[in-house]
Amino acid sequence: MDPKSSSSISIREVAAAARVSVATISRVLNGKGPIHPDTRQRVLEVVADLGYVPHSGARSLSTRRTSSVGVILPDVYGEFFSELIRGIDQGAKRAGYHILVSGSHSDPAEVDALLRALHGRVDGLIVMASMRNAGAIRIPPGVPVVFLGDPPSRGGHPSLRIDNAGGARAVAEHLLDLGHRRIAIIAGPAENSDAEARLEGFRAALIRRGVEPLPELLVQGDFREESGRAAALALAELETPPTAIFATNDAMAIGCLSALRERGLSVPSDIALAGFDDVPIARYLSPPLTSVRVAIAELGDRAMARLLAGLEGRGAEPLEETIPAALVVRASTAGL
Amino acid sequence: MDPKSSSSISIREVAAAARVSVATISRVLNGKGPIHPDTRQRVLEVVADLGYVPHSGARSLSTRRTSSVGVILPDVYGEFFSELIRGIDQGAKRAGYHILVSGSHSDPAEVDALLRALHGRVDGLIVMASMRNAGAIRIPPGVPVVFLGDPPSRGGHPSLRIDNAGGARAVAEHLLDLGHRRIAIIAGPAENSDAEARLEGFRAALIRRGVEPLPELLVQGDFREESGRAAALALAELETPPTAIFATNDAMAIGCLSALRERGLSVPSDIALAGFDDVPIARYLSPPLTSVRVAIAELGDRAMARLLAGLEGRGAEPLEETIPAALVVRASTAGL
DNA sequence: GCTCCGATTGTAACCGGTTACATCAAGCGC
DNA sequence: GCGCTTGATGTAACCGGTTACAATCGGAGC
Numbered sequence: 001m002d003p004k005s006s007s008s009i010s011i012r013e014v015a016a017a018a019r020v021s022v023a024t025i026s027r028v029l030n031g032k033g034p035i036h037p038d039t040r041q042r043v044l045e046v047v048a049d050l051g052y053v054p055h056s057g058a059r060s061l062s063t064r065r066t067s068s069v070g071v072i073l074p075d076v077y078g079e080f081f082s083e084l085i086r087g088i089d090q091g092a093k094r095a096g097y098h099i100l101v102s103g104s105h106s107d108p109a110e111v112d113a114l115l116r117a118l119h120g121r122v123d124g125l126i127v128m129a130s131m132r133n134a135g136a137i138r139i140p141p142g143v144p145v146v147f148l149g150d151p152p153s154r155g156g157h158p159s160l161r162i163d164n165a166g167g168a169r170a171v172a173e174h175l176l177d178l179g180h181r182r183i184a185i186i187a188g189p190a191e192n193s194d195a196e197a198r199l200e201g202f203r204a205a206l207i208r209r210g211v212e213p214l215p216e217l218l219v220q221g222d223f224r225e226e227s228g229r230a231a232a233l234a235l236a237e238l239e240t241p242p243t244a245i246f247a248t249n250d251a252m253a254i255g256c257l258s259a260l261r262e263r264g265l266s267v268p269s270d271i272a273l274a275g276f277d278d279v280p281i282a283r284y285l286s287p288p289l290t291s292v293r294v295a296i297a298e299l300g301d302r303a304m305a306r307l308l309a310g311l312e313g314r315g316a317e318p319l320e321e322t323i324p325a326a327l328v329v330r331a332s333t334a335g336l
Numbered sequence: 337m338d339p340k341s342s343s344s345i346s347i348r349e350v351a352a353a354a355r356v357s358v359a360t361i362s363r364v365l366n367g368k369g370p371i372h373p374d375t376r377q378r379v380l381e382v383v384a385d386l387g388y389v390p391h392s393g394a395r396s397l398s399t400r401r402t403s404s405v406g407v408i409l410p411d412v413y414g415e416f417f418s419e420l421i422r423g424i425d426q427g428a429k430r431a432g433y434h435i436l437v438s439g440s441h442s443d444p445a446e447v448d449a450l451l452r453a454l455h456g457r458v459d460g461l462i463v464m465a466s467m468r469n470a471g472a473i474r475i476p477p478g479v480p481v482v483f484l485g486d487p488p489s490r491g492g493h494p495s496l497r498i499d500n501a502g503g504a505r506a507v508a509e510h511l512l513d514l515g516h517r518r519i520a521i522i523a524g525p526a527e528n529s530d531a532e533a534r535l536e537g538f539r540a541a542l543i544r545r546g547v548e549p550l551p552e553l554l555v556q557g558d559f560r561e562e563s564g565r566a567a568a569l570a571l572a573e574l575e576t577p578p579t580a581i582f583a584t585n586d587a588m589a590i591g592c593l594s595a596l597r598e599r600g601l602s603v604p605s606d607i608a609l610a611g612f613d614d615v616p617i618a619r620y621l622s623p624p625l626t627s628v629r630v631a632i633a634e635l636g637d638r639a640m641a642r643l644l645a646g647l648e649g650r651g652a653e654p655l656e657e658t659i660p661a662a663l664v665v666r667a668s669t670a671g672l
Numbered sequence: 673g674c675t676c677c678g679a680t681t682g683t684a685a686c687c688g689g690t691t692a693c694a695t696c697a698a699g700c701g702c
Numbered sequence: 703g704c705g706c707t708t709g710a711t712g713t714a715a716c717c718g719g720t721t722a723c724a725a726t727c728g729g730a731g732c
Contacts, residue, residue: 008455008476008478010687010688010689011688011689011690012688012689020711020712021711021712021713022688022689022690022712022713023690023691023711023712023713023714024710024711024712025689026689026690026691027690027691027710027711030690032690032691033691033709033710033711034708034709034710034711035709035710035711036709036710036711039710039711051476051477053452053455053476054455054456054688054689055455055456055687055688055689056453056454056455056456056457056689057393057396057397057402057456057457057687057688057689058397058456058687058688058689058690058717059456059688059689059690060393060457060689060717061393061394061397061687061688061689061690061716061717061718061719062688062689062690062691062716062717063689063690063717064717066393067453068436068457075422076418076421076422076425077418077419077422078415078418078616079414079415079418081418082412082413082414082415082417082418082421083413085412085418085421085437085439086411086412086413086439089412089437089438089439093438098436098438098453098454098457099436099437099438100404100434100435100436100437101421101425101435101436101437102425102429102434102435103421103422103425116389117392117403117434118392118434119344119389119390119391119392120390120391120392120393120394120395120718120719121392121393121396121404121434140344140387140389141387142344225616225617225619225620229620251616251617254617254620255620257620257622258619258620258621258622258624261622280561280587281561281587281590281617283561283594284561284565284590284591284593284594285594285621286593286594286597286622288594346717346718346719347718347719347720348718348719356681356682357681357682357683358682358683358718358719358720359681359682359683359684359720359721360680360681360682361719362719362720362721363680363681363720363721366720368720368721369679369680369681369721370678370679370680370681371679371680371681372679372680372681375680375681390718390719391717391718391719392719393717393718393719394687394717394718394719394720395718395719395720396687396719397686397687397688397689397717397718397719397720398686398687398718398719398720398721399687399719399720400687456688456689
């Protein structure tokens with residue numbers, strides 16, 4: 001009723017107030033060992049009275065469990081990471097864990113510093129290192145880690161990835177089935193492994209079907225709307241414009257759409273357009289955008305599940321796991 | 337070169353290996369107190385050799401500083417929270433802090449449990465509790481906290497908010513200046529304080545200019561695209577449809593746009609449309625969407641700055657701070 | 673030569689919990 | 703009545719760092 005206004009009280013003070021030992025307080029609060037009902041009652045009253053809250057940091061030190069996991073991402077910007085974090089957080093909460101999130105780590109050295117800072121603060125790690133240079137990351141031995149995205153399962157750590165190639169292949173086959181042969185591709189950032197997998201998956205599918213990808217129909221983008229705009233404008237300038245465009249993510253597809261409309265080109269009658277990611281607004285564009293749906297939150301959730309499995313000893317199952325990507329056909333690629 | 341493969345080594349083992357005391361190790365690693373160059377050299381070599389990484393948890397216990405702050409959000413879904421987290425993370429990183437994020441806390445009791453679990457794990461908190469029932473949250477005494485959004489500065493904790501009312505007013509005046517008088521409003525979720533502030537700000541501005549908001553032009557939404565669609569369809573059905581629509585967030589405006597186009601109504605010539613948030617794609621819609629730009633990341637950054645100020649003793653300044661919201665006019669509200 | 677001082681380093685208490693082990697009393701079987 | 707088991711609780715070591723205070727040592731000052 002009148003909690004000490006001072007900073008915080010320790011278990012020993014509670015013990016003194018309840019006229020028992022610290023061990024008893026600890027046991028009552030953790031439901032361990034036999035405790036006399038009267039004692040438990042008294043302890044709980046004192047605890048409530050003093051407004052005592054155990055110091056998790058101290059508890060972690062002696063139990064060697066922090067109940068939290070570190071999440072290291074290349075960035076925390078945009079729809080994708082938002083969903084990813086949501087999935088991870090969801091999985092964490094279900095298991096009573098907390099997540100320590102850190103983003104914007106372009107530099108491997110920075111990631112390294114972060115890993116050190118996290119030592120003793122987390123029980124395990126979920127690391128997404130999309131950039132190529134990620135190979136340099138040194139995971140301290142003995143720490144359970146789950147990788148997201150590209151890095152091959154280094155050091156036997158499990159990894160999860162999105163089926164970028166499969167999704168891209170589905171788009172390619174869909175466009176080919178519609179009769180398209182002059183298909184442009186807007187690639188993502190060079191150092192991004194998702195971007196690369198999508199590009200390669202798409203090209204491979206074209207080739208498999210006997211359609212040679214044309215160099216002049218490959219435009220470099222950076223996954224942002226503006227680069228999609230620029231790409232579309234460049235493609236529209238060609239003497240023989242493509243009949244279809246595959247943007248390797250939705251943001252670029254959106255920029256694309258905006259530019260095509262400006263140019264007076266109609267989608268899909270003049271040019272068909274497909275994206276990747278199936279962001280929530282894809283279906284609300286006009287025309288609604290054909291895209292590839294990836295269960296991003298599920299990716300996060302699975303990652304956390306894998307990590308927790310590792311933490312609790314029950315180990316591996318398959319070392320690599322792939323989250324499926326499903327084609328979602330909408331009006332932007334309606335038949336020719 | 338051959339770090340022990342075992343889990344982890346302690347400072348005492350390092351001390352033994354370097355033939356010095358633990359105090360010396362600590363001093364070398366933290367740059368405290370005078371250390372003989374030779375000693376420092378030797379210690380650093382041993383540390384590198386053994387791959388020793390200090391246990392942050394233990395350090396926190398004795399220094400009583402965790403270098404991390406808790407971030408409690410009602411949800412972590414969507415563009416808004418993504419940006420917010422980015423801003424917070426950015427501010428945190430600049431100051432060498434980590435962030436413990438937790439979302440999806442609809443229930444105040446849950447938040448309460450979380451606060452307890454975070455005790456001793458974080459130095460301070462950033463709490464966003466948009467839901468009405470948030471008043472029940474009991475912040476433990478002595479913990480620096482910064483609130484985001486609605487809650488009045490309880491217990492003298494500083495709070496930051498977005499200038500929802502101001503932004504909404506700007507939209508209203510813009511539409512009025514364009515000559516619109518029959519203006520529909522798509523409200524956000526009832527229990528959301530941002531939604532309410534936008535709604536009220538808008539209505540107040542209309543009234544101030546002598547335009548009475550009509551009940552039949554007020555549609556309930558939930559901040560999601562689909563509710564925007566539904567609202568637009570309902571409004572289009574009216575005998576006298578509005579000449580302009582203010583959607584209290586962009587997601588709903590996007591749904592709206594999609595429905596209007598489907599209905600064959602042209603924006604802005606048939607109906608003008610404005611949103612709120614200025615999400616990245618707003619400018620790529622067709623027509624580009626008039627919206628209200630909120631520096632969300634800045635909100636997060638400021639919140640962290642305020643919290644850090646509180647942590648370092650240099651206290652208050654104004655207790656409440658408002659992040660401005662600026663009208664961004666685009667084609668969706670071009671002149672009549 | 674002796675005292676004093678600063679540089680350097682060690683010792684041990686402490687942060688706030690958990691828990692192995694010890695203690696003590698009561699109940700039980702014989 | 704005695705040894706043993708079981709229940710309830712206390713004692714103190716330990717988790718892995720930090721740091722106040724003490725100790726040691728070489729040179730400066732007198």
